[in-house]
Amino acid sequence: MKSLRLSLLTACLALSALRAQAPPEDLAKRVDALSRELERMKGELSARPASDTVLGGYGEIQFSHFSKDGSRDTADLRRFVLALTHRFDDRTELVTELEVEHAVSSSDDKGEVEIEQAYIQHRLSPTWSLRGGLFLVPAGLLNERHEPTAFYGVERNAVETAIIPSTWREGGLQVVGSFENGIVLQAGVSTGFDFSKWDAASTEGAESPLGAVHQELSGARSHDLAAFAAVNWRGVPGLLLGGSWFHAKGAQGQPDMPAMAATLWDVHARWTPGPFDLSAVYARGTVADTAAFNQTRVGNPTLVPSRFEGWFGQAAWHAWSSGSYALAPFVRYESVNTAAAFEALAPASLTPAPAPSERIWTAGFNFNLNPHVVLKADLRRFRNDTAQNRVNLGLGWAF
Numbered sequence: 001m002k003s004l005r006l007s008l009l010t011a012c013l014a015l016s017a018l019r020a021q022a023p024p025e026d027l028a029k030r031v032d033a034l035s036r037e038l039e040r041m042k043g044e045l046s047a048r049p050a051s052d053t054v055l056g057g058y059g060e061i062q063f064s065h066f067s068k069d070g071s072r073d074t075a076d077l078r079r080f081v082l083a084l085t086h087r088f089d090d091r092t093e094l095v096t097e098l099e100v101e102h103a104v105s106s107s108d109d110k111g112e113v114e115i116e117q118a119y120i121q122h123r124l125s126p127t128w129s130l131r132g133g134l135f136l137v138p139a140g141l142l143n144e145r146h147e148p149t150a151f152y153g154v155e156r157n158a159v160e161t162a163i164i165p166s167t168w169r170e171g172g173l174q175v176v177g178s179f180e181n182g183i184v185l186q187a188g189v190s191t192g193f194d195f196s197k198w199d200a201a202s203t204e205g206a207e208s209p210l211g212a213v214h215q216e217l218s219g220a221r222s223h224d225l226a227a228f229a230a231v232n233w234r235g236v237p238g239l240l241l242g243g244s245w246f247h248a249k250g251a252q253g254q255p256d257m258p259a260m261a262a263t264l265w266d267v268h269a270r271w272t273p274g275p276f277d278l279s280a281v282y283a284r285g286t287v288a289d290t291a292a293f294n295q296t297r298v299g300n301p302t303l304v305p306s307r308f309e310g311w312f313g314q315a316a317w318h319a320w321s322s323g324s325y326a327l328a329p330f331v332r333y334e335s336v337n338t339a340a341a342f343e344a345l346a347p348a349s350l351t352p353a354p355a356p357s358e359r360i361w362t363a364g365f366n367f368n369l370n371p372h373v374v375l376k377a378d379l380r381r382f383r384n385d386t387a388q389n390r391v392n393l394g395l396g397w398a399f
Contacts, residue, residue, distance in 0.1 A: 056083040058147040058398035062154055066390045077103040081116065091123040095135075114216070116167060131174040131188075134217045138186045138230035139244040140164045140281050141268050148396025152277075152316050152330040153362055154376045155392060159310040162336050163283040164266060165211030171220060182235030191215050192226035192248025195260045195293065200300030206338055206355075209308050210264060210285060213250060223253030238272040250287075258289040260304070277316040277328070284309040291343040298350050306343045310336035310357075316366075324370035334360040359383040364392075373397045 059080045066072040081099045088094070097116035105111035119133030136144045142151060142160040146167050151157070160166045172190025179185075193213040198205055205212040215221065226248030233241045245265045251257040266283035285308045294303040316330035339355040364378025376394035 052087040054085045056085070056399055057081050058083075058149075059396065060148045060154075061395045063393045064154075064390050065392075066387070068387050068389060072387075083117075093121050095119055095121060116169060127177055127179060129176045129178075131176060132172075134169055134171045135174060137168045137170055137190070137228060137244075137246060138232075139168065139246065139264065140166070140266050140283060141240075141270060141279060142166050143168055147398035148376075148394070149368070149372065149374050149398045152314065152328065152366055152376075153332065153364055153378045153392075154394035155378075155380075157281075157312050157314070157332060157362075158334050158336045158358070158360055159281055159283055159312045162208045162211075162338050163285060163308060163310040164264065165208045165214060168210070168214060169216055170214070170226065171217035172225070182233050184232045184234070185230075187229040188227075190226050190228060191217060191220040191222055192224055193250040193260075193262050194221045194252050195250035195262075195287075195304065196252070196254055196257060198293075198304060200297040200302050203302060205302045205304065209287070209305055209338055210262065213262075221252035221254075224249035224251060224259075240268075240270040242269075243267040258292045260290060260293060261288045262286070275318040277318065277330075278314070280311070280313045282309075282311040291345055294342070294352075295345055295350075298345065303342060303352050305339040305341060307341040308338045309340055310334065324368070326368040327365060328368075329365040330363070332360075332362045334358075334362070336360070356384055358385060372399050 057080075060078045061076070062078050063075045064073060079099060079101055080103070081097055083097045084094075085096070086094045096118045099114050099116045100111065101114070102109065102111035105113045115134060117133075117135055119131050119135045121129055121131045123129045138144055140160045142156055143164060143166050146156065155161075156166055170190035170192070172188055174186060174188035174190075177183075177185040192215075193210065194215055195213050197213050197215075199212070226246060228244070228246040230244035231242060243266060245263070247261065247263045250260040250262055262285065264283065264285040266281060268279070268281040270277070270279040272278070287304055287306055290304045290306050297303055312332055312334035314330060314332040316328050318326060318328045320327040335357050337355055337357040339352070340357070341354050342352045345351045359382070361381045362378050364376065367375045369375070374394075374396045376392070376396065378392050380388070380390055380392065382388040
């Protein structure tokens with residue numbers, strides 16, 4: 001920024017000097033050229049934020065009423081996030097997010113304080129950039145953009161919570177390419193999974209298999225690094241098509257641990273024709289070499305699945321707006337299975353049966369006071385675990 005301002009001052013001085021000293025016959029072209037350069041630099045300056053340091057954030061408050069068991073009703077400040085971005089120069093910036101979950105974090109409370117993002121981004125050229133540090137994995141529609149104003153419903157969809165463990169972040173190095181034809185490529189290496197964290201006695205792995213073993217750069221074991229890639233295409237206005245792939249071993253060099261290579265991939269689409277907003281995601285994960293690991297944990301309720309998967313389709317309609325107010329009802333159907341298959345154990349009778357897929361209907365609306373503040377309400381209905389049926393009310397903000 002300083003160098004640009006210095007260039008702008010130099011151009012102004014040069015323009016003044018030309019007007020004062022140069023002969024009129026060849027002055028016109030030189031003055032025109034300098035004037036155009038001056039206007040270009042003015043435009044570049046005006047397009048930038050007023051400060052090199054920008055504060056942002058988002059938050060969510062939720063009330064849930066469970067229709068079959070009122071004792072489970074909760075009101076919760078689920079997330080409070082402060083984001084700080086600082087631009088060191090024209091090419092290099094720091095991106096950070098500090099998050100507090102559930103309002104209070106202590107030994108007696110379930111809240112957490114965590115760093116959601118902390119990375120340096122350096123622009124190599126107008127097309128290519130590098131990221132290094134703790135960043136969100138490019139997967140699905142929500143993981144990299146998960147603010148409450150960015151999705152429908154009080155809660156994030158189940159597919160991008162249980163199968164893709166939103167908000168999923170890893171430490172590593174990433175290259176990003178943004179092309180004029182609308183294609184964005186992302187690829188890199190990062191920390192991966194640690195399957196020694198798997199607690200077969202708890203239900204955490206059944207809720208989200210990869211969420212139970214990802215490391216979030218918190219003293220992460222790094223013997224086995226992961227590789228990932230993602231591509232998104234926005235070449236047609238209103239249309240997004242994309243997919244991602246992530247692969248990592250989970251032994252991390254620990255003795256008596258099988259390799260347990262885990263792979264997660266997804267395909268996703270979003271289309272916004274006129275007032276409509278249509279989206280869909282399919283995600284599928286696999287874990288290899290689970291038999292030896294599970295064999296020693298037979299009898300526990302949660303063994304490592306060899307396959308888990310889910311998909312959803314969602315339709316929203318921007319039905320009404322007046323000034324900054326806007327109303328958008330939506331409906332979403334999901335199918336999620338966190339234990340779709342297991343590797344065979346010996347004897348075969350010890351092999352766990354695949355879990356049934358959970359089917360979830362969600363219908364509700366988002367009501368925006370403005371683009372930064374949203375009120376939400378929805379009704380969720382589960383086909384199998386009907387004890388989860390509930391009404392949600394929510395308040396969210398992002399800036």
